[in-house]
Amino acid sequence: MLNKNNVNTNNIIKNKELEEPEAPVENDEFSEGEDNPLDELSPQELEQRKRDFEKEAIPHMKLLYNYALRMSGDQLEADDLVQDTYMRAFRFFHKFERGTNCKAWLFRIMKNCYINKYRKNKKEPSKVDYEDVQNFYDSIRDDVVDPNDLEHKVFSNLLDDELSGALNSLQDDYKTVVILCDLEGLSYEEISEFLDVPIGTVRSRLHRGRKILQKKLRDYAKSRGYSVESQV
Amino acid sequence: MPMGQYTTTFNIDELITSYIDDEIPDPELKRQIEDMLGKDASLNAKYQSELLTRNMMRSRMPESELPVKTYQSVITSIDSIIAEASLKKNRGTVSQESVQYPSFWQTIKDTLTGKFIGVPRYAFAVLAFFIIGGLFVFSGGKEVKNPYILAGTEKSIMVQAVNSFHKILDGDISPKLRSSNAAEVEKYVQQTAHFNAYVPKIENYELKGVECSQYNGQELAHIIYENGDKQMIYILQTPVTSVEKKNLDLPSDVHNEMVNAKFYMCDQVDETDCTMTLWYRGNVICVSMTTMPKQDMYAAFTRFNK
Numbered sequence: 001m002l003n004k005n006n007v008n009t010n011n012i013i014k015n016k017e018l019e020e021p022e023a024p025v026e027n028d029e030f031s032e033g034e035d036n037p038l039d040e041l042s043p044q045e046l047e048q049r050k051r052d053f054e055k056e057a058i059p060h061m062k063l064l065y066n067y068a069l070r071m072s073g074d075q076l077e078a079d080d081l082v083q084d085t086y087m088r089a090f091r092f093f094h095k096f097e098r099g100t101n102c103k104a105w106l107f108r109i110m111k112n113c114y115i116n117k118y119r120k121n122k123k124e125p126s127k128v129d130y131e132d133v134q135n136f137y138d139s140i141r142d143d144v145v146d147p148n149d150l151e152h153k154v155f156s157n158l159l160d161d162e163l164s165g166a167l168n169s170l171q172d173d174y175k176t177v178v179i180l181c182d183l184e185g186l187s188y189e190e191i192s193e194f195l196d197v198p199i200g201t202v203r204s205r206l207h208r209g210r211k212i213l214q215k216k217l218r219d220y221a222k223s224r225g226y227s228v229e230s231q232v
Numbered sequence: 233m234p235m236g237q238y239t240t241t242f243n244i245d246e247l248i249t250s251y252i253d254d255e256i257p258d259p260e261l262k263r264q265i266e267d268m269l270g271k272d273a274s275l276n277a278k279y280q281s282e283l284l285t286r287n288m289m290r291s292r293m294p295e296s297e298l299p300v301k302t303y304q305s306v307i308t309s310i311d312s313i314i315a316e317a318s319l320k321k322n323r324g325t326v327s328q329e330s331v332q333y334p335s336f337w338q339t340i341k342d343t344l345t346g347k348f349i350g351v352p353r354y355a356f357a358v359l360a361f362f363i364i365g366g367l368f369v370f371s372g373g374k375e376v377k378n379p380y381i382l383a384g385t386e387k388s389i390m391v392q393a394v395n396s397f398h399k400i401l402d403g404d405i406s407p408k409l410r411s412s413n414a415a416e417v418e419k420y421v422q423q424t425a426h427f428n429a430y431v432p433k434i435e436n437y438e439l440k441g442v443e444c445s446q447y448n449g450q451e452l453a454h455i456i457y458e459n460g461d462k463q464m465i466y467i468l469q470t471p472v473t474s475v476e477k478k479n480l481d482l483p484s485d486v487h488n489e490m491v492n493a494k495f496y497m498c499d500q501v502d503e504t505d506c507t508m509t510l511w512y513r514g515n516v517i518c519v520s521m522t523t524m525p526k527q528d529m530y531a532a533f534t535r536f537n538k
Contacts, residue, residue: 038317046314053310061306062298069296079302086306090313163292181253182289188255207249207282214285 038091053093056102057086063103063184064110070179071114073168081117085110107180107194158220166216174209181206244268248279252286300485303379304498378501378508380483388481389519390510392447393468394502396454397521400466407441407456417442417455425451427471430513432536437465450479465532468519475517482517486510495533499526509533 038046064085068078088109089096096105167175176195180186181202188206192199247256247265256262269276384391399405409420414431417439421429424444431439437457445452450470457465474480475487489496495511501521507529509520522529 038313041317043318046317050310050314058306061303062295065298065302066295070293075299079299079305082302083305083309087309087313090310160292163289167289167293178289182286183293183295188250188253203246203250203255206253207246210249210282210285211245213289214281217285 037094049093053090057089057106060103060106064106067179067184068110070167070183071175081110081113084113088113101190101193104190104193158217162220166213166220169216170209170212174205174212177202177205178209178213245278248282252279252283297485297488300379300489378498380486381501385481387448389470389517390508392480393508393519393521396468397466397506400454400456405443405454408443410441412439414439421453425453427451427516428514429453429455429469430516430518431455434465434532434536448479450474463523465520465522469516472512472515472517497526497530511537
């Protein structure tokens with residue numbers, strides 16, 4: 001019988017989550033340093049590649065745009081990211097294995113573009129201090145608000161900007177999984193493929209991401225005068 | 233037993249996360265979780281709370297539409313890199329051939345002057361040149377690439393504008409009221425089509441007149457301008473209510489662009505690569521068509537539409 005008490009609730013996750021945060025991609029497989037592989041193709045091959053690309057990759061553009069928009073929070077940056085991603089994807093389309101998940105392949109390219117873009121701009125995507133996250137998580141993990149209160153007092157009264165603010169306040173690793181799962185509707189397997197992390201890590205980040213999100217939303221509600229008491 | 237596998241790697245809170253996302257494939261484990269949720273009130277509250285958070289994010293943060301300019305810029309960039317790659321390839325081939333095969337032109341000469349069924353091959357080459365050239369000129373050498381024109385039905389305002397513009401060019405529609413007086417044109421539209429048209433003064437262009445027609449029960453005004461070189465700016469106008477009443481369609485992306493950027497401009501809307509511009513003026517939707525290139529139309533448009 002599954003029992004709350006027979007499950008090791010803390011230590012294993014802590015160890016699993018204390019992985020290295022993602023480092024900027026120095027020389028990824030889609031880097032611009034490589035000679036342009038298109039130069040070798042004949043006009044017929046180029047046209048064929050375009051047709052294949054239009055069939056496989058172009059239909060995912062809206063999804064990628066939404067992801068880019070939510071990650072960057074800026075329409076111009078989202079445009080740039082989509083453009084950059086698709087240009088690289090087209091150049092390196094020969095590296096895409098037909099029959100595999102093109103959406104995940106495109107997401108991987110976009111992630112590299114995103115990281116490299118921040119590196120170029122001498123900024124860094126928010127690095128996750130997993131120990132801080134763990135401490136914060138431990139402090140809130142048992143916070144529960146009566147679901148009815150939560151719905152009526154907190155969520156329904158929050159502004160869309162506050163929701164976006166709460167999402168944007170998450171560190172990149174958590175924000176990514178929340179966006180991909182909750183907003184884009186990707187499965188754990190797809191997210192795992194995209195992030196190149198085990199499914200368990202996806203699950204763990206998602207759980208924590210949502211938990212932190214709840215806390216932020218409650219804080220917003222409190223700051224607007226709504227009384228939201230936690231039940232422990 | 234799957235539970236053992238889970239309990240050694242996950243905690244119960246994470247199992248609930250998986251349960252919420254329907255990511256527990258094992259029916260037995262799923263049943264056990266449901267059992268626990270039924271018995272343990274605090275666990276159930278955690279579950280409800282997380283479920284609400286997820287559902288709220290889904291419902292309150294809907295997907296954005298892909299802006300048409302993002303789509304277009306990606307497609308245009310792909311075309312550019314193809315063109316660039318082809319050019320490089322051609323340059324490479326020609327220079328390589330001129331170095332390694334000095335008899336290249338001789339080979340071509342021999343090929344062309346040789347005979348096929350008693351006729352010199354160059355005669356076939358000339359014939360092919362005229363056929364291909366004719367097709368190129370006939371089609372303008374361009375393709376329609378605007379996604380809204382490609383996917384649009386006849387009800388689309390954009391398709392209506394393209395069709396009407398071509399009818400005007402072909403002489404199938406001509407202005408019923410020929411006048412260069414904007415006030416007269418406005419009055420004519422008011423009396424015939426029952427809405428207030430926008431008749432701007434366009435630098436270097438003369439107002440030639442107006443024709444009104446109906447499509448799907450909707451009044452349309454066709455206002456025509458021409459310059460000294462007989463280049464035309466045609467503006468289709470219809471009240472905003474035409475879209476609200478669903479007599480005509482306007483793609484939501486285009487509408488968003490018209491609201492946010494104040495206008496939507498595109499080329500590659502027909503085989504002659506005309507430029508189309510859409511914008512709101514009061515309660516009227518204006519759609520202009522011209523053979524002018526996009527950048528020239530942009531300059532003209534920003535001057536007259538103030």
